[in-house]
Amino acid sequence: MKYARALTIAGSDSGGGAGIQADLKTFQELGVFGMSALTAVTAQNTLGVHGVYPMSLEALENQIDAVAADLPPAAIKTGMLFNSDMIELVARKVKEYDWNQVVIDPVMVAKGGQSLLQEEAVEALIEQLLPLSYVITPNLPEAEALVGMSVQTIEDRKLAAKKLHQKGARHVVIKGGHGKEGDQVIDLLFDGENFTEFESQRIQTKHTHGTGCTYAAAITAEIAKGKSVKDAVNTAKQFIQAAIEHTLEFGEGHGPTNHWAYNEK
Numbered sequence: 295m296k297y298a299r300a301l302t303i304a305g306s307d308s309g310g311g312a313g314i315q316a317d318l319k320t321f322q323e324l325g326v327f328g329m330s331a332l333t334a335v336t337a338q339n340t341l342g343v344h345g346v347y348p349m350s351l352e353a354l355e356n357q358i359d360a361v362a363a364d365l366p367p368a369a370i371k372t373g374m375l376f377n378s379d380m381i382e383l384v385a386r387k388v389k390e391y392d393w394n395q396v397v398i399d400p401v402m403v404a405k406g407g408q409s410l411l412q413e414e415a416v417e418a419l420i421e422q423l424l425p426l427s428y429v430i431t432p433n434l435p436e437a438e439a440l441v442g443m444s445v446q447t448i449e450d451r452k453l454a455a456k457k458l459h460q461k462g463a464r465h466v467v468i469k470g471g472h473g474k475e476g477d478q479v480i481d482l483l484f485d486g487e488n489f490t491e492f493e494s495q496r497i498q499t500k501h502t503h504g505t506g507c508t509y510a511a512a513i514t515a516e517i518a519k520g521k522s523v524k525d526a527v528n529t530a531k532q533f534i535q536a537a538i539e540h541t542l543e544f545g546e547g548h549g550p551t552n553h554w555a556y557n558e559k
């Protein structure tokens with residue numbers, strides 16, 4: 295296809311910085327036609343999540359079917375999936391449509407600390423979605439929840455990545471934004487055999503709302519265009535670094551990243 299298409303299956307962030315809003319902005323900036331199936335609507339701004347309103351399973355299924363029937367995506371990204379029923383539905387749809395380029399961003403908690411995934415759903419994510427994932431992109435707390443161990447040092451991250459690969463993830467990206475490694479942010483890619491570290495200067499800012507969504511969406515867009523996972527992560531790293539560096543300084547809390555910065559440089 296001349297232009298690639300990508301589908302995000304995630305929540306809506308009324309504040310525009312995370313969720314499907316971040317995904318669609320990122321897809322667009324990387325030249326990929328973005329489509330979305332909403333799992334939930336959140337009333338959100340830079341100060342936190344002020345309400346979570348899950349969609350019905352019927353609404354989620356119909357959105358996915360409508361896209362699959364007429365606009366089959368080259369790559370799919372999942373974000374906030376809210377509960378195990380939704381996770382089971384998404385897993386069923388991935389199998390039904392034989393989608394094999396699925397990027398799972400295992401969203402669990404918003405930056406302000408509000409839960410975006412019910413506790414009981416973590417097991418479903420591991421059992422149902424991990425085996426179908428082309429790439430999984432946990433941050434450090436999410437990696438800890440998924441493998442049940444402390445994940446801080448690079449060695450921890452390598453062990454966690456191996457465990458997630460054993461659970462079925464074909465590629466694992468352990469995001470390092472929550473890391474304590476001083477003035478560097480190190481993201482770690484594991485492809486089942488080799489590790490690749492993507493380093494960048496840590497930017498001292500509170501405006502990191504939606505960084506994980508944006509990063510995973512950039513990986514998804516690049517994969518939709520046919521890039522290798524390693525090349526996709528490399529581009530996503532540059533994309534998110536520019537998006538944080540050229541912050542918009544919006545809002546009183548954790549402000550959003552700048553989704554057009556990458557193309558402005």
Ligand SMILES: Nc1ncnc2c1ncn2[C@@H]1O[C@H](COP(=O)(O)OP(=O)(O)O)[C@@H](O)[C@H]1O
Binds near residue numbers: 470494509
């Ligand atoms: N302060 C920062 N400076 C530079 N890069 C950052 C910073 N915070 C996050 N990032 C980048 O954004 C990515 C996602 O951020 P992270 O906090 O790890 O995930 P999440 O937003 O899902 O919690 C990281 O892998 C890293 O590449």
Ligand SMILES: Cc1ncc(COP(=O)(O)O)c(N)n1
Binds near residue numbers: 314374410506507
């Ligand atoms: C609807 C929605 N989805 C995901 C996130 C996580 O955002 P972050 O990338 O900052 O962890 C969010 N805050 N809201």
